[in-house]
Amino acid sequence: MAITDDQFRRFKDELDTIMCKFSISFPFWGVLAERCKFSLTENLIPTAGMTGDGHCMFNVNFVNELREKHREKYSKKLLFLVAHEICHFVFEHMDRREDRDPRRFNVAADYAINLLLHYQFDDKDYFIEGGCLNEKYKDMCAEQIYECLLNEDKENFERYKDKIIVDVICDGDGDGDGDGDGDYCDCDTDGDNGDGGDDADHDGNDDENGND
Numbered sequence: 001m002a003i004t005d006d007q008f009r010r011f012k013d014e015l016d017t018i019m020c021k022f023s024i025s026f027p028f029w030g031v032l033a034e035r036c037k038f039s040l041t042e043n044l045i046p047t048a049g050m051t052g053d054g055h056c057m058f059n060v061n062f063v064n065e066l067r068e069k070h071r072e073k074y075s076k077k078l079l080f081l082v083a084h085e086i087c088h089f090v091f092e093h094m095d096r097r098e099d100r101d102p103r104r105f106n107v108a109a110d111y112a113i114n115l116l117l118h119y120q121f122d123d124k125d126y127f128i129e130g131g132c133l134n135e136k137y138k139d140m141c142a143e144q145i146y147e148c149l150l151n152e153d154k155e156n157f158e159r160y161k162d163k164i165i166v167d168v169i170c171d172g173d174g175d176g177d178g179d180g181d182g183d184y185c186d187c188d189t190d191g192d193n194g195d196g197g198d199d200a201d202h203d204g205n206d207d208e209n210g211n212d
């Protein structure tokens with residue numbers, strides 16, 4: 001089932017609201033967000049993900065579940081999620097992974113990011129439960145946390161790794177680690193609503209080459 005027009009428009013509106021919130025309350029994040037491209041996907045990734053060139057993707061079903069579960073707190077959760085994905089891009093986690101185990105490094109990067117955001121957004125309503133957060137990794141970078149997960153925390157990691165909600169760090173330009181044949185829709189979040197048209201691209205097809 002393809003992403004519907006309603007699902008797309010609703011998510012695009014939500015992203016636009018977050019960009020406004022960034023520019024008013026968190027301008028640092030607003031500047032970083034402007035360097036990224038956002039899209040909604042059905043098949044490419046299971047949760048959310050970021051590519052090395054700043055293409056941030058959200059799975060439509062994951063977003064729907066987040067909205068349904070958190071209701072009035074959903075906008076804060078989504079803002080946190082967008083900031084989280086931006087961090088993967090800004091901190092260049094795709095390049096820094098090198099030949100490490102992808103999932104373990106992704107978890108390590110998530111611990112590093114979420115602690116940073118935990119202090120940035122000083123309100124626990126922003127944090128998405130099930131994500132990686134542990135004060136013991138304070139002031140450690142992803143590589144250092146990875147070594148912990150590989151050594152002293154290995155048993156714990158092996159036991160809980162499948163229960164951790166984790167996003168996807170992709171090497172490429174939007175194809176992720178999958179086969180790249182899923183459909184996705186680009187959400188223009190430049191906040192320019194004065195041109196009289198909705199220039200977001202949504203035809204429900206795999207059309208990544210025709211955007212931007």
Ligand SMILES: [Zn+2]
Nearest residue numbers: 084088110167
């Ligand atoms: Zn992440």
